[in-house]
Amino acid sequence: MRRDRYDNPLSTQSDAARDHYIRAVDLLLGGHAGISAAFQSAVDADPEFALAHVGLARGLQFEGKMADAKAAMSAAAATKGPRTDREDSHLAVFDLLISGRTAEAYAAIRTHVTEHPRDALVAQTCSSVFGLIGFSGKPGREPEILAYTTSLLPHYGEDWWCLSQHAFALCENGNQDAATTYIDRSLALNARNANGAHVRSHIYYESGAPELGIAYLTDWLKPYDRAGYLHGHLSWHAALWSLEQGDVDTMWQRIETDILPDVSQGLPINVLTDTASILYRAELAGVSVPREIWIAISRYASRFFPTTGIGFVDIHAALAHAMADDADALMRIVSEPNPVTGDLVTPVAEAYRAFAAQDWALGTELLVSAMGDHARLGGSRAQRDLLEFSLLGALLKQGKEDEARRLLALRRPGLVGTHAVHGLAAH
Ligand SMILES: [Fe+2]
Structure with a gap:
C-alpha cells in the first residue's frame, strides 16, 4: 500500500496522486503557497482518492474559500474507493471542522490524534496559537497546547514540523531556552519552513532581541x-x-x-x-x-x-x-x-x-x-x-x-x- 511521508497508508493506486499529496501536505505544514493547487493535482491523478479531496478542502479553507471547501468535502464523501479506518476518521473530523461544528470537531480530532498521532494534517489543527485549542477561549489553553505538542513528540522523532510546533508551545509558555533548542533542530532540517521561521521570530521577540x-x-x-x-x-x-x-x-x-x-x-x-x-x-x-x-x-x-x-x-x-x-x-x-x-x-x-x-x-x-x-x-x-x-x-x-x-x-x-x-x- 502506498504511504504518505508520515508512513500512513493511502488508499490510492496512483504514484502520481501519492506524490502530489505528499507535496501538498508539506506545503501546508510549511506555510507555503500552492496548497490547494497541489491537492487538486492529487485529485486529478486519482479522483477516487478521498484524502486528496479532503486536503483540497483544507487548502481551500486556508484560502478563505469556504463554499469551495465544503464542495470538496462533499466530493471526498462521494468517492467510491475503499478507505482505511484512519482515512474514514480523517474525513469525518474535517467534515465536522469545515462545516463549522467546531466543538464536535475538536472532540473527534483529539480522539483521532490519540489513535493516529502521525496524521499530521489532523494533528496540525490543534498545535499552535491559531488552532482549536488556541482559540478555545478556555483558561489554561497555553499549557494545554504544550501538553498536546509534548504528547506528539515521541511519535514524530526528527520531524521539522512537529519540532517547530513544540518550540512554539514552549515559547508561549515562557521557556525560551528549550524553545530555541527545538526550533534550531526544526530549521536545521528545513530552513524554509515558514512555521519554523515564525516560531524563530517569536523566540527573538520574547528574548528581547x-x-x-x-x-x-x-x-x-x-x-x-x-x-x-x-x-x-x-x-x-x-x-x-x-x-x-x-x-x-x-x-x-x-x-x-x-x-x-x-x-x-x-x-x-x-x-x-x-x-x-x-x-x-x-x-x-x-x-x-x-x-x-x-x-x-x-x-x-x-x-x-x-x-x-x-x-x-x-x-x-x-x-x-x-x-x-x-x-x-x-x-x-x-x-x-x-x-x-x-x-x-x-x-x-x-x-x-x-x-x-x-x-x-x-x-x-x-x-x-x-x-x-x-x-x-x-x-x-x-x-x-x-x-x-x-x-x-x-x-x-x-x-x-x-x-x-x-x-x-x-x-x-x-x-x-x-x-x-x-x-x-x-x-
Ligand atoms: Fe506571530
Missing part, C-alpha cells in the same frame, strides 16, 4: 512567496521590529506593501488583527496614523466580521472601530458579546472607545479588568502585547511612569528596555 530578529526575518522573507499564508503575519513581525528600532519609514513600507487589506493575500483574521495591531502600536510609539487608514480597516472589519465570534478578532475589530470613531460598529461588539470570551471583549472594546476619546483613566480601569487572563482571548503573547502596551500607554498619559515601568517589569520582564511605548524607555 529585535536586532537579531529583524536581520533574520528580513533575509528570510525575501524569497518567500507573497501567497504563502504566513507572509502578511511575518511582515507584521518585521514591521514591529522596525518600529521598535525607530525605523518608521521601513515600518510604513512593510505596512503599505505587505500588511494592509488591499495588498495582503492573507486570511481576513490575519489581515484585520495584524493591521489594527501594528497601527495602534505605532500610535503608542508616538507615530501619527492617518485617520483614513483606521477608517479603511474598520470597514474591512465590518465587512468580514459583521458579527462577534472569536475574542481575538473581536478586540481588534473594536480597536479599529474605536479609532475610526464608528460608534455603531463598536456597539455591535459590546451589545452582542461572543458567549465564550465576551466577558473580556466587552471591557477591552469599551477601553479602546475611552482611549480614542482620550479618557485615559476610564480606559485604564476598563482594560485592567480584562488583564487577569487575557490569554483566553487567543493569539500569541506578542500579539497580546497590544493590550499590555495599551495599558502602559494609558498610564503614561496620566503621568504614572513609575507604575508603567513596574507593570512592564512584572508582566513582561523580557521586554524591559523596549521602545514600544513612547516615553517608557526614556527613564
Whole structure:
C-alpha cells in the first residue's frame, strides 16, 4: 500500500496522486503557497482518492474559500474507493471542522490524534496559537497546547514540523531556552519552513532581541512567496521590529506593501488583527496614523466580521472601530458579546472607545479588568502585547511612569528596555 511521508497508508493506486499529496501536505505544514493547487493535482491523478479531496478542502479553507471547501468535502464523501479506518476518521473530523461544528470537531480530532498521532494534517489543527485549542477561549489553553505538542513528540522523532510546533508551545509558555533548542533542530532540517521561521521570530521577540530578529526575518522573507499564508503575519513581525528600532519609514513600507487589506493575500483574521495591531502600536510609539487608514480597516472589519465570534478578532475589530470613531460598529461588539470570551471583549472594546476619546483613566480601569487572563482571548503573547502596551500607554498619559515601568517589569520582564511605548524607555 502506498504511504504518505508520515508512513500512513493511502488508499490510492496512483504514484502520481501519492506524490502530489505528499507535496501538498508539506506545503501546508510549511506555510507555503500552492496548497490547494497541489491537492487538486492529487485529485486529478486519482479522483477516487478521498484524502486528496479532503486536503483540497483544507487548502481551500486556508484560502478563505469556504463554499469551495465544503464542495470538496462533499466530493471526498462521494468517492467510491475503499478507505482505511484512519482515512474514514480523517474525513469525518474535517467534515465536522469545515462545516463549522467546531466543538464536535475538536472532540473527534483529539480522539483521532490519540489513535493516529502521525496524521499530521489532523494533528496540525490543534498545535499552535491559531488552532482549536488556541482559540478555545478556555483558561489554561497555553499549557494545554504544550501538553498536546509534548504528547506528539515521541511519535514524530526528527520531524521539522512537529519540532517547530513544540518550540512554539514552549515559547508561549515562557521557556525560551528549550524553545530555541527545538526550533534550531526544526530549521536545521528545513530552513524554509515558514512555521519554523515564525516560531524563530517569536523566540527573538520574547528574548528581547529585535536586532537579531529583524536581520533574520528580513533575509528570510525575501524569497518567500507573497501567497504563502504566513507572509502578511511575518511582515507584521518585521514591521514591529522596525518600529521598535525607530525605523518608521521601513515600518510604513512593510505596512503599505505587505500588511494592509488591499495588498495582503492573507486570511481576513490575519489581515484585520495584524493591521489594527501594528497601527495602534505605532500610535503608542508616538507615530501619527492617518485617520483614513483606521477608517479603511474598520470597514474591512465590518465587512468580514459583521458579527462577534472569536475574542481575538473581536478586540481588534473594536480597536479599529474605536479609532475610526464608528460608534455603531463598536456597539455591535459590546451589545452582542461572543458567549465564550465576551466577558473580556466587552471591557477591552469599551477601553479602546475611552482611549480614542482620550479618557485615559476610564480606559485604564476598563482594560485592567480584562488583564487577569487575557490569554483566553487567543493569539500569541506578542500579539497580546497590544493590550499590555495599551495599558502602559494609558498610564503614561496620566503621568504614572513609575507604575508603567513596574507593570512592564512584572508582566513582561523580557521586554524591559523596549521602545514600544513612547516615553517608557526614556527613564
Ligand atoms: Fe506571530
